[in-house]
């Protein structure tokens with residue numbers, strides 16, 4: 001746990017609402033956001049305030065989703081927006097608890113609509129991909145639409161403060177009328193009005209797990225000519241992680257040694 005020992009740990013608590021059959025997942029995202037900002041500073045990732053707010057909400061939505069799911073699920077969400085034309089990518093898993101993501105602003109495909117695509121993998125299960133069209137570019141409402149269309153159940157997000165976010169999702173035999181009618185004020189006092197039982201506390205950190213070696217397969221897809229050009233005369237190029245945007249200096253010599261070993 002050497003490099004992770006400095007990571008700020010985000011705790012997500014989940015509760016079961018008795019009699020309503022709903023699952024509450026709640027966290028204060030400040031620790032995750034601190035390390036996300038450090039990561040951006042380390043790698044010179046410049047996002048506009050709007051992109052930043054959208055990515056932070058996507059990170060929060062994914063974390064609360066993962067905390068509400070089986071522990072061995074891995075998840076990646078790609079959201080393609082028309083206005084502004086950006087792609088967001090967030091990914092994470094619970095074992096170990098890691099979350100990362102990034103914004104793409106270049107070469108964003110015009111899909112003619114806002115598209116939310118979810119990929120879920122779980123050991124011993126076939127990978128699942130789900131693609132739905134969503135309205136608007138408010139991230140948490142988009143996640144609610146994804147639940148409605150793809151999971152075909154109700155999930156709602158509420159903000160206690162900017163960084164203290166709650167997701168309540170329906171479970172079998174949920175009192176959906178109650179869940180649909182909940183207001184932010186109701187959620188603030190939910191522990192006084194309802195019987196909540198604590199299920200789990202899960203911990204997550206900001207971490208992608210990428211290294212320059214893990215990005216070599218991306219370089220390996222380039223043609224010899226493109227590689228030659230990218231490495232240039234000084235035989236070093238910058239490669240960017242597609243999952244978190246981290247920038248690495250890849251040296252031609254090391255890459256070729258890796259390629260020789262891999263083939």
Ligand SMILES: [Zn+2]
Nearest residue numbers: 208210241244
């Ligand atoms: Zn990465």
